[in-house]
Amino acid sequence: METIVKTHVGAYGVIICNEKIALVRKARGGYKGKLDLPGGGIEHTELPEETLKREIMEEAGISITNYKLLDVVATNIKWEMEPDLWEDLHHIGILYTVDTNELLLKSDADGLDSDGANWYSINELNKKELSPFTIMALEKLGYSIK
Numbered sequence: 131m132e133t134i135v136k137t138h139v140g141a142y143g144v145i146i147c148n149e150k151i152a153l154v155r156k157a158r159g160g161y162k163g164k165l166d167l168p169g170g171g172i173e174h175t176e177l178p179e180e181t182l183k184r185e186i187m188e189e190a191g192i193s194i195t196n197y198k199l200l201d202v203v204a205t206n207i208k209w210e211m212e213p214d215l216w217e218d219l220h221h222i223g224i225l226y227t228v229d230t231n232e233l234l235l236k237s238d239a240d241g242l243d244s245d246g247a248n249w250y251s252i253n254e255l256n257k258k259e260l261s262p263f264t265i266m267a268l269e270k271l272g273y274s275i276k
Contacts, residue, residue: 134211137220141181142169143228144200144267145190149252152235153264154189154244160209160219166261167225168247178224186228190247191236196229201270205262223263225270 144167145152153165168189172181179197186194204222211217235247257265257275268275 131214131216133208133216133218135218135220137222138171139222139224140169140171141178141185141224141226142167142263142267143182143186143194143197143226144271145186145192145194145228145230146252146271147233147249150249151252151255151264151268152190152192152247153250153260154247156261157239157243157245159243160207160217160221161261164261165250165255165259165264167223167264167267168244169223170243179226182224182226182228188240188242189236189244192230192232192234194228194230197226200225200227200267203263203266205266207262221263223266225263225267227271 154168156162156164156166168186170185202224207219209217237246239245252273255275265275
């Protein structure tokens with residue numbers, strides 16, 4: 131069994147409107163099938179804020195009007211990439227609260243990481259269906275997730 135050790139740094143948006151949060155269902159990777167914040171990896175020479183805007187457009191199909199740094203968080207996940215090949219991922223997330231005037235989210239897959247975005251009632255979310263960053267962001271904002 132081979133293990134790849136990797137660090138990934140990304141920018142992610144927490145978009146909340148009327149007690150609902152915009153989340154994407156992960157299509158691949160260690161969080162496959164989980165609901166996650168729209169966002170992703172910072173590309174070479176890109177500022178985190180540029181990543182935030184680009185990734186939210188790619189995954190949720192909306193532009194943002196305002197953003198504010200919420201927190202910088204990290205987690206570790208080990209997952210099987212393919213038979214006998216594991217990734218030990220140190221995942222660092224720069225989390226922002228985000229405002230938008232657009233409520234219609236892109237519900238179709240982006241062909242990469244997202245199987246589509248949707249609004250989810252925060253009170254109905256369950257920790258088992260959420261990515262670690264989603265849980266961390268909601269708890270930082272004072273929500274209690276069951």
